[in-house]
Amino acid sequence: MQRTAPRLTRILACAAVPVMLVVAGCSSDSGDGGSGSTGSKDKAASSASAAPSPSQTTKTVEPAKFAKLPEACKAIAAATTSSLVPKAKTKNGTPAVSSDLGSRSGCSWNGLDDKGVKGSQYRWLDVSFYRYESDAALGSGQERAQENLAKELAKVEETPGATKVRTTTATGIGDEAKSVAYQLRKTNEDFVYGSIVARTGNVLVLLSYNGAGYAGATTPSDPTIMNGAVKAAKEAVAAVAAANK
Incomplete structure (x- = not known):
């Protein structure tokens, strides 16, 4: 019971702050915060590998020969x-x-x-x-x-x-x-x-x-x-x- 009180206090404190802050600072209360951090890195790495390289998205075209028209x-x-x-x-x-x-x-x-x-x-x-x-x-x-x-x-x-x-x-x-x-x-x-x-x-x-x-x-x-x-x-x-x- 003595170990539970501080934990309850932390949960109540987290409940009192905005949702975005709860996600950022209180989601690792279970003690496995390391695994959550690793998951974020994995997602970032996955997104980076899925993103097309500049060479895949940029098409090089021949410049236009003439910039003007005659009168x-x-x-x-x-x-x-x-x-x-x-x-x-x-x-x-x-x-x-x-x-x-x-x-x-x-x-x-x-x-x-x-x-x-x-x-x-x-x-x-x-x-x-x-x-x-x-x-x-x-x-x-x-x-x-x-x-x-x-x-x-x-x-x-x-x-x-x-x-x-x-x-x-x-x-x-x-x-x-x-x-x-x-x-x-x-x-x-x-x-x-x-x-x-x-x-x-x-x-x-x-x-x-x-x-x-x-x-x-x-x-x-x-x-x-x-x-x-x-x-x-x-x-x-x-x-x-x-x-x-």
């Missing part, structure tokens, strides 16, 4: 835009709306060249740039651009109402490129389209050039439109590299 309305030479769209409403182009010009930008030109009794020629040219950063979870900027090239190409090929769709590899334009030629009937006229989907490093360049003849004017030929699209696309791709020098 879209200046990416294609003025002489080229004047040739492809002779009577553009806005000679210097109309910039696309963008909330982040470092990641996406664009510009377009359109106009109607009135040839009097010979009818009129309508032309439209537009270019868009998309830049992708490297991300450990999503892949390198180059890989992301490649993935989106395939998606954008599919969108062009699936243009509603498009006929005579022909897709070919476009050589000499960036790291990889596809050209899509097709025709589309709208405003009671036959429009001829030439679209280029190209990738240079981590940047995707989308270019479309189209035209139609109005009031009896001759419809532009497929080669005329596609050659114009290819020329403009080459300049747009070159502008990306120039912007990052």
